Amino acid sequence: MPCSIARSVNHASKAELQTMITLPLENSFSLSNVQLSDADACVEHLNNPLIHQTTENIPYPYTKQQALQWIQRYLDITDRCRKFHLLTIRDSQAQMVGAIGIGEMDERNPHVAELGYWLAVSYWGQGVMTEAVRVFIHYAFAELELYRLWTRVFEFNLGSRRVLEKNGFKLEGIQRQHVYCDGKLIDDYLYGLLKSELR
Numbered sequence: 001m002p003c004s005i006a007r008s009v010n011h012a013s014k015a016e017l018q019t020m021i022t023l024p025l026e027n028s029f030s031l032s033n034v035q036l037s038d039a040d041a042c043v044e045h046l047n048n049p050l051i052h053q054t055t056e057n058i059p060y061p062y063t064k065q066q067a068l069q070w071i072q073r074y075l076d077i078t079d080r081c082r083k084f085h086l087l088t089i090r091d092s093q094a095q096m097v098g099a100i101g102i103g104e105m106d107e108r109n110p111h112v113a114e115l116g117y118w119l120a121v122s123y124w125g126q127g128v129m130t131e132a133v134r135v136f137i138h139y140a141f142a143e144l145e146l147y148r149l150w151t152r153v154f155e156f157n158l159g160s161r162r163v164l165e166k167n168g169f170k171l172e173g174i175q176r177q178h179v180y181c182d183g184k185l186i187d188d189y190l191y192g193l194l195k196s197e198l199r
């Protein structure tokens with residue numbers, strides 16, 4: 001897998017004095033580390049009800065303060081672990097148009113992590129996330145010492161379910177009416193992928 005890692009010397013703040021990573025995707029997009037300067041792009045793309053409706057943890061409206069806190073949390077993890085738990089999806093101009101990463105690690109089961117991702121609405125339906133997930137899961141199993149990735153998807157989120165299935169995730173169960181969101185009870189689809197199943 002293509003993976004270039006180089007020490008950054010140009011960033012001013014301690015938080016951004018981080019190792020950098022870039023993983024090319026097939027379609028002129030790329031995955032790379034997040035920076036505090038991505039906060040405006042986060043607000044531009046995440047302050048959208050279409051993203052809020054399909055995710056559990058992305059509020060609407062979405063503010064710059066929330067973006068900065070979210071980015072800082074991952075910068076702190078990188079400082080602590082010297083590993084990237086979150087990668088941004090960037091277009092050919094290196095603008096952030098999405099993100100993919102893993103959530104909080106479970107100390108009792110450090111071989112397992114929850115996968116999460118989102119993409120700016122204007123890029124939907126072009127195969128970007130299918131490719132981003134493909135590259136990220138290879139990275140995660142190789143670099144983050146994981147043996148299992150899992151995620152939960154709202155029943156109606158057919159695009160996300162298809163992205164996972166195309167990348168080999170198996171449907172492991174359905175949690176009926178597990179989520180209460182915006183006045184509705186929603187079935188949650190649990191998907192998992194083992195390192196040994198990676199294609």
Ligand SMILES: CC(C)(COP(=O)(O)OP(=O)(O)OC[C@H]1O[C@@H](n2cnc3c(N)ncnc32)[C@H](O)[C@@H]1OP(=O)(O)O)[C@@H](O)C(=O)NCCC(=O)NCCS
Nearest residue numbers: 054117118119124125126127128129130153158159160162
């Ligand atoms: C879900 C999401 C990540 C999909 O990303 P994407 O880049 O548009 O997906 P792709 O273009 O790679 O499409 C993958 C497959 O899903 C299908 N698909 C995409 N959107 C779909 C939709 N709304 N309904 C049905 N199928 C859909 C595509 O046709 C494709 O299948 P195919 O190759 O068999 O034709 C994106 O819509 C998104 O960010 N949504 C908001 C956040 C979110 O839902 N995150 C995941 C939470 S679990």
